[in-house]
Amino acid sequence: MSHPLLVRYLRSETQLQDRLSHSYISTKVAEFDAALQGFPRGAITELTGPASSGRTSVFQCFLAAATSEGEYCALIDASNTFDPHSAAAAGADLKRLLWVRCGGNPEHAMQCTDRLIHAGGWGVVLLDLGDIPAHVVRRIPISWWYRFRRAVENTPTAVVVIEREPFVRACASMAVEMPPAHVVWSGSHPDFRILHGTVGQLRPKKPVRSAAPSFKTRALA
Amino acid sequence: MYACLYVPDPSDAVRAALRACAEHFSPLIEESAPGLIVFDARGLGRLHADGHALAQAIARDAATIAGARVCVAPDPHVAMTAARGRVGITVVQSGEEAAALAPLKIDLLSPSEELAETLAAWGIGILGQLAALPQHGISERLGAEGLALWRMARGSLSRPLVPESEPVSFSARFELEHPLELLEPLSFLLARLLNDVCSRLAAHGLAANEIRVVLRLETGSDFERSIRLPFASRDAQAFLKLLQLDLSAHPPSAPILAVCVAAEPAEPRRVQTGLFVPVAPDAEKLELTLARLGAIVGAENVGSPELPDSHRPGAFRMMKFIVNDSAAPTFNNTRQQLAIRLCRPPLPAQVITEHGRPRRLMARDIRGDITAFAGPWRTSGEWWRPDFWARDEWDVELAGGGLYRIYRTATATPEWFVEGNYD
Numbered sequence: 001m002s003h004p005l006l007v008r009y010l011r012s013e014t015q016l017q018d019r020l021s022h023s024y025i026s027t028k029v030a031e032f033d034a035a036l037q038g039f040p041r042g043a044i045t046e047l048t049g050p051a052s053s054g055r056t057s058v059f060q061c062f063l064a065a066a067t068s069e070g071e072y073c074a075l076i077d078a079s080n081t082f083d084p085h086s087a088a089a090a091g092a093d094l095k096r097l098l099w100v101r102c103g104g105n106p107e108h109a110m111q112c113t114d115r116l117i118h119a120g121g122w123g124v125v126l127l128d129l130g131d132i133p134a135h136v137v138r139r140i141p142i143s144w145w146y147r148f149r150r151a152v153e154n155t156p157t158a159v160v161v162i163e164r165e166p167f168v169r170a171c172a173s174m175a176v177e178m179p180p181a182h183v184v185w186s187g188s189h190p191d192f193r194i195l196h197g198t199v200g201q202l203r204p205k206k207p208v209r210s211a212a213p214s215f216k217t218r219a220l221a
Numbered sequence: 222m223y224a225c226l227y228v229p230d231p232s233d234a235v236r237a238a239l240r241a242c243a244e245h246f247s248p249l250i251e252e253s254a255p256g257l258i259v260f261d262a263r264g265l266g267r268l269h270a271d272g273h274a275l276a277q278a279i280a281r282d283a284a285t286i287a288g289a290r291v292c293v294a295p296d297p298h299v300a301m302t303a304a305r306g307r308v309g310i311t312v313v314q315s316g317e318e319a320a321a322l323a324p325l326k327i328d329l330l331s332p333s334e335e336l337a338e339t340l341a342a343w344g345i346g347i348l349g350q351l352a353a354l355p356q357h358g359i360s361e362r363l364g365a366e367g368l369a370l371w372r373m374a375r376g377s378l379s380r381p382l383v384p385e386s387e388p389v390s391f392s393a394r395f396e397l398e399h400p401l402e403l404l405e406p407l408s409f410l411l412a413r414l415l416n417d418v419c420s421r422l423a424a425h426g427l428a429a430n431e432i433r434v435v436l437r438l439e440t441g442s443d444f445e446r447s448i449r450l451p452f453a454s455r456d457a458q459a460f461l462k463l464l465q466l467d468l469s470a471h472p473p474s475a476p477i478l479a480v481c482v483a484a485e486p487a488e489p490r491r492v493q494t495g496l497f498v499p500v501a502p503d504a505e506k507l508e509l510t511l512a513r514l515g516a517i518v519g520a521e522n523v524g525s526p527e528l529p530d531s532h533r534p535g536a537f538r539m540m541k542f543i544v545n546d547s548a549a550p551t552f553n554n555t556r557q558q559l560a561i562r563l564c565r566p567p568l569p570a571q572v573i574t575e576h577g578r579p580r581r582l583m584a585r586d587i588r589g590d591i592t593a594f595a596g597p598w599r600t601s602g603e604w605w606r607p608d609f610w611a612r613d614e615w616d617v618e619l620a621g622g623g624l625y626r627i628y629r630t631a632t633a634t635p636e637w638f639v640e641g642n643y644d
Contacts, residue, residue, distance in 0.1 A: 056644035121502030
């Protein structure tokens with residue numbers, strides 16, 4: 001015997017998931033869009049990986065794509081690592097970007113993210129915890145992530161969290177892992193080379209039935 | 222019914238006396254020329270039986286003004302023309318405008334030079350002669366200007382009164398009996414004053430893009446704060462929240478004796494949004510959000526980055542974030558750009574070199590043998606400034622993984638730094 005309230009809740013959750021599944025913001029990374037359609041609106045996406053895995057290149061390309069669609073984006077930069085020159089080179093419209101520098105304080109970053117998500121009207125809210133040590137991020141209460149998930153659902157906002165390790169877990173609708181990227185150098189002489197770019201790999205962890213088990217992206221210097 | 226007071230070639234004292242006289246009868250006053258004041262006398266019928274009684278009352282009030290002429294007429298224009306053309310008291314009843322104006326000279330209507338010459342050539346010198354001419358003939362020969370003059374001569378060209386409005390003050394002040402030390406009770410006062418100011422703005426169809434608060438302190442000095450918005454608003458609640466955040470970040474140095482709130486009036490914001498335009502943060506809510514973020518991380522850390530016209534590595538300016546309606550740029554990147562995560566400030570590092578080639582990198586949390594590198598790339602600039610830069614850059618890949626940009630300062634005592642990692 002199933003409880004009617006539980007059935008109703010599960011049905012509404014399923015309907016919500018169905019609705020959300022049709023609403024994505026394209027990343028303009030061809031491989032990413034082909035496999036995952038983009039980042040889902042009204043949900044949290046987790047992008048994890050170590051340094052030099054290509055996370056920032058993917059999210060800056062996403063930033064460029066979103067701003068070119070007329071979306072207003074907010075970037076909560078926990079460690080002040082964002083480079084506006086890189087973003088401008090990727091094609092992002094910096095006038096549509098709100099940059100919040102938290103000076104290495106993850107608590108401030110979470111508070112600012114909460115304020116921005118609850119204010120509404122943003123196309124994309126990016127929380128960059130990529131350079132915060134894992135043991136510090138692990139101390140963030142999981143209630144924050146549940147709060148974010150409830151606040152963002154049924155809104156057109158896509159929340160993207162960048163971390164070294166997955167911490168959002170159950171609250172994320174999409175999780176993508178990026179192992180260290182392969183560096184491509186041009187030239188054969190060991191002393192006279194030029195950095196050509198990196199080839200990164202994306203491994204979708206969530207949703208489980210993604211189109212491709214893993215795929216590669218290429219970022220050029 | 223309109224009344225007109227006129228004194229030819231008035232002095233400033235006479236003009237002031239004329240205005241004071243008019244203000245005894247009506248608040249709606251227009252001074253269309255020096256010494257020529259016309260005012261709205263409608264509604265005075267209960268005090269004065271008819272136009273003659275009203276004119277007599279005005280004349281009695283203006284008795285101290287030498288040479289003052291008084292005219293009461295159904296139309297402001299007729300009243301002004303008759304006052305200028307007739308001496309003493311003139312009363313024009315409704316339907317008698319043409320007859321009252323007929324003996325007056327054409328010059329009173331100030332026709333253009335060309336038109337005046339034409340009329341003079343026709344032998345027309347008074348308004349009655351002009352009014353007697355056929356309308357179609359005037360229209361064909363003298364055009365729109367001649368037709369307007371013809372209508373004025375007949376007293377049929379009506380125009381509304383354009384009363385001068387007193388400059389409205391959008392400020393409110395509150396004196397306190399006892400000094401106020403806490404911000405919380407101050408917010409109640411601010412709410413009351415802001416509601417008063419915003420309702421006055423609404424009554425005049427205006428909004429404000431700047432709110433100033435002046436606090437008179439117990440020390441005798443004034444403490445002033447202002448909130449400037451990129452858009453005009455009259456949302457008292459939003460202004461109150463912004464002021465609360467601002468005052469909690471910049472509290473007054475002494476107890477408060479008086480509070481004054483003043484608004485800078487501006488045209489209200491009109492926004493036409495589209496059905497298929499992506500959503501944008503609500504302007505009022507955005508200001509509050511930015512103020513709250515500024516209270517958490519500092520106002521200088523919240524904004525929109527702007528790239529200055531400089532080659533200095535990592536240079537940027539923080540600008541105030543505003544929602545603008547400009548068209549978004551088209552996305553035409555066909556390739557994904559390799560991004561860098563900057564270390565702010567750059568990490569001091571130790572680099573072991575062999576024959577000028579970097580072989581090992583050691584910095585905080587970064588350590589490893591360099592397996593591949595590209596460089597050095599010399600960059601320098603702004604040599605005329607004390608904070609000029611000159612450095613050699615390398616892109617290095619470490620054995621344990623990680624792609625970094627490092628640089629060595631090109632100074633007398635070179636130092637190594639990690640600028641960031643490619644990600």
